[in-house]
Amino acid sequence: QLQLHESGPGLVKPSETLSLTCNVSGGSINNNAYYWGWIRQAPGKGLETIGSVYHSGRAYYNPSLNSRVTISVDTSKNQFSLKMTSVTAADTAVYYCARLVIRGVKIDYWGQGALVTVSS
Amino acid sequence: QSALTQPASVSGSPGQSITISCTGTSRDVGNYNLVSWYQQYPGRAPKLIIHEVNERPSGVSDRFSGSKSGNTASLTISGLQTEDEADYYCCSYAGTSTWVFGGGTNLTVL
Numbered sequence: 516q517l518q519l520h521e522s523g524p525g526l527v528k529p530s531e532t533l534s535l536t537c538n539v540s541g542g543s544i545n546n547n548a549y550y551w552g553w554i555r556q557a558p559g560k561g562l563e564t565i566g567s568v569y570h571s572g573r574a575y576y577n578p579s580l581n582s583r584v585t586i587s588v589d590t591s592k593n594q595f596s597l598k599m600t601s602v603t604a605a606d607t608a609v610y611y612c613a614r615l616v617i618r619g620v621k622i623d624y625w626g627q628g629a630l631v632t633v634s635s
Numbered sequence: 636q637s638a639l640t641q642p643a644s645v646s647g648s649p650g651q652s653i654t655i656s657c658t659g660t661s662r663d664v665g666n667y668n669l670v671s672w673y674q675q676y677p678g679r680a681p682k683l684i685i686h687e688v689n690e691r692p693s694g695v696s697d698r699f700s701g702s703k704s705g706n707t708a709s710l711t712i713s714g715l716q717t718e719d720e721a722d723y724y725c726c727s728y729a730g731t732s733t734w735v736f737g738g739g740t741n742l743t744v745l
Contacts, residue, residue, distance in 0.1 A: 550732065554736075561638065561724065561736060561737070561738045561739040562673075562681065562724050562726075562736040562739070563638075563736065564733065564734055564735060564736060566733075567732065575731065575732040575733055576733075577733065578733075611680060611681075615734075619669065619671075619686050619687050619690075620667075620669040620671065620686075620728040620734055621671045621683055621686035621687070622671070622673070622681070622683060622726070623683055623692070625680035625681060625682075626680065627680060628680055
């Protein structure tokens, strides 16, 4: 059974960089059938795509966040990561990592989510 | 890349049917048969219930069905049950390996 687990600081100061890692177990990231993505949900709000990465390292980003976001993959550790620079209170959210099936563009596995609060 | 438009809330009585709409544009919903729907309970991660407009993953009740016409996709839940009370999100492929969610719909089963 595939499992995804987010880890990283739960509190980040304004203007600093948010960093999260998603550890994948029960399956390999090095698979042509999937993208590995990040989605966030601000408190009481809807889901917002951040971006995704292929096992080759090719990444795709939501245009509204593009300039602040980097998603990378480490196939040797079977994990992928998110970095978001210059955070503000508006970036406070639950951050989910997920597996996106390329054929069908469907998200079939989600992590449990990690709450990141931006506050001084 | 704008969010897809969903009604903020819908409600129905047990046993009834409800439909949630999801309106996009010719660049996303209207251009691809790659609309999916997710069910989310409070404090939980979303769960895939429909993909590719009208396909159900294994284990998902056949009370859930999807459709699409033009730039609008729809999720229908028939025979409403109290356990269906949750938030529902549509999602569409938007080209160039990106995808976009709807704003979400809160379903209340009265």
